[in-house]
């Protein structure tokens with residue numbers, strides 16, 4: 001980094017790279033953009049790599065997907081399969097299934113690519129979810145990044161669509177049954193259900209259109225949308241500049257980190273190869289979706305214990321938990337399948353609505369219009385952290401319920417019992433998780449206060465001449481302290497009174513009051529950061545904390561924490 | 568961007584009063600500034616730097632070997648069409664590719680971490696919004712543009728442009744929607760290919776079933792008897808999706824009730840195999856309890872008691888196929904189902 005004030009003048013281009021750059025710049029002014037990007041400062045933290053996992057898995061999906069698309073034939077025409085594997089030789093099946101078998105057995109590296117593609121899909125969605133958790137728990141979704149949070153949530157939904165449409169392509173028994181369940185859910189939609197089912201399948205289930213349609217969705221529509229939204233996502237990320245974790249010198253007005261070139265870019269490039277390597281290793285060594293074991297789609301057989309991909313488990317579990325009694329017949333003899341609508345439409349709808357609206361609700365109850373670039377430590381926003389954990393708990397309980405048959409056989413329990421346990425847990429679990437998490441956060445905040453006020457325990461016990469024992473505490477250095485005091489304990493909203501100075505009723509008072517209630521829920525319990533005055537007071541009280549044994553020369557009694565203590 | 572050498576002074580915005588519900592604390596600690604930069608071993612010790620250089624070069628070399636290995640594996644291991652053969656080729660290729668990728672990845676990360684500058688820089692952030700002047704100018708431009716177009720003064724034009732834009736998607740939507748659902752004949756949900764006199768056949772062999780073939784406690788997966796050629800078409804798969812039946816023979820004394828009056832034959836009951844929840848094939852029969860379990864979401868039907876739901880997310884009993892035997896002793900259907908099979912839908916009872 002040059003600190004001289006006279007900018008260097010570009011040398012006459014002589015190398016091929018220099019000449020190319022000159023050619024491009026004369027036509028695009030690309031130099032200006034590059035200058036900004038090359039030295040853009042990026043903060044560094046391991047958790048900022050989670051988004052990279054999602055991004056790079058997607059790149060691997062594109063690479064392996066193009067390979068698959070060369071050999072996969074998305075046709076539902078029936079054909080007699082000739083060739084390996086032996087159990088499938090001579091069977092009647094769709095061309096799609098047959099080409100999947102050929103790709104696995106006769107295209108060298110084909111099975112590897114299929115498995116890499118499938119593992120990448122699982123890791124892609126997992127990467128998105130974990131990345132989202134990082135963003136949520138650190139408050140990175142706050143202004144000005146709410147829009148990018150929305151883009152991210154859309155990406156999550158699109159990733160589920162991509163995974164689902166891909167999973168259905170090989171036209172095997174499992175994917176066919178998955179489609180049949182989808183058809184059942186579509187039919188449950190009031191009024192237009194039957195027509196929607198025809199819309200999707202081009203007639204009655206399964207018909208002969210669904211695989212070609214899903215193929216277009218899978219390799220064109222959804223990837224194009226994902227690609228475009230990833231573009232928007234990264235553009236906004238660069239525009240807003242990355243958030244940073246709290247620490248000395250980090251404020252909402254600056255960004256502390258490393259320039260993009262070379263170290264940051266090199267590391268990122270390296271991460272791509274490492275993630276690709278992990279996926280190649282998984283694809284090579286861990287069998288997944290060996291469709292010849294299930295056979296081509298046939299509406300009759302079904303295998304017990306079959307599991308959808310993990311990101312669909314929550315829907316499966318939600319369907320399993322709902323009691324059938326909810327299906328009702330309305331007046332006019334119309335059937336309202338609430339036993340399907342609630343678990344398959346309403347519950348996921350609520351989960352995604354929570355994700356979409358959360359940043360706006362939190363800003364509203366915080367009364368917050370400022371920009372935030374320094375992240376929160378999760379403990380410092382106990383209610384948000386609690387809500388996040390409650391959300392994940394609900395998600396995990398539903399996903400576990402989606403494997404209740406496996407749990408039942410594994411632990412030799414009755415499936416009815418397990419289902420009932422999960423039904424109750426679905427309501428109790430998130431509330432309990434919220435409460436516990438919030439308590440833990442508040443506890444950690446109090447511990448931070450303690451630490452700032454009294455310093456680290458050193459384990460050294462000293463004895464004063466008067467017989468008093470104390471443990472020596474080492475005060476925090478200023479960086480450690482700053483990390484623990486540099487936050488705001490947000491407070492519930494104040495609302496303006498119901499009537500103005502002249503006693504006239506104010507419009508919107510009721511609404512304000514409701515927001516205030518929610519705001520109280522968020523911020524009633526809080527732990528304020530230590531102030532310098534408090535620290536000074538603490539030192540005045542417990543002066544001996546600061547004392548070094550050498551000063552007073554009391555006998556060193558014990559180096560361990562077992563001795564009698566005053567504190 | 569500036570290099571961080573000295574800790575900065577207190578940051579102004581921390582103590583700023585923000586007047587938006589949070590109480591400003593003037594009594595706050597002072598930001599100690601960016602922590603001091605500690606050089607790494609390789610920054611100060613040329614020997615350490617040299618060692619790291621060698622490690623990085625070695626990692627790149629390993630990557631080259633991995634790539635060569637993958638090409639060798641590709642040509643040397645020809646899968647022979649058996650599952651173990653394919654698996655072998657997959658493992659070798661996968662591991663070799665992974666080595667090639669890991670070599671590059673770890674080399675790059677190690678290079679960045681040990682040899683490239685690790686000095687932190689601080690860059691100013693600017694407000695995310697544009698300045699007031701810019702906003703004002705843009706507003707003015709839009710106002711001028713609107714004025715120039717005259718749309719406010721010419722309401723006819725406004726109506727015309729809105730109508731044209733709102734209507735034109737129909738040019739694509741109408742042809743699409745009218746074809747995308749096939750014949751749109753959703754009434755087909757009501758019928759299956761079972762009709763009076765259709766013989767019951769084993770799935771998938773198509774062999775006919777005599778009542779005398781079935782012992783008490785046995786279960787059979789059943790399809791309607793159609794000519795073998797007809798079973799090699801798409802229409803068949805779609806019809807089969809609705810027509811599959813599960814046949815159970817129980818001791819007539821255990822058989823409490825039919826779902827459809829008189830539909831069983833001598834303790835033999837034929838129920839639709841398509842779950843009334845969301846349509847999986849129900850396939851797990853428990854002889855002692857006469858319970859039929861759907862593996863998808865565990866709806867449980869009591870076959871001895873009109874296939875009513877005893878547990879799970881389904882609400883309605885499975886539809887029953889009325890059966891009897893013909894002169895030759897083969898099981899035959901007496902009629903189609905008298906209600907739509909499978910999942911519920913809005914106009915099911917219409």
Ligand code: HEM
Nearest residue numbers: 065066068069072118121162163166167169170219223289
């Ligand atoms: C956007 C993210 C994507 C996800 C989450 C995803 C997911 C999946 C999944 C789970 C499968 C089933 C694989 C299996 O058979 O085990 C699949 C199959 C397939 N995907 Fe993708 N995919 C994505 C992008 C792509 C792209 C960009 C292409 C092509 C350009 C593609 C082409 C294919 C093909 C041809 C198949 C069927 C081959 C087969 O089943 O063996 N995919 N995808």
Ligand code: FES
Nearest residue numbers: 842844845861864
């Ligand atoms: S489809 Fe049978 S229980 Fe859901």
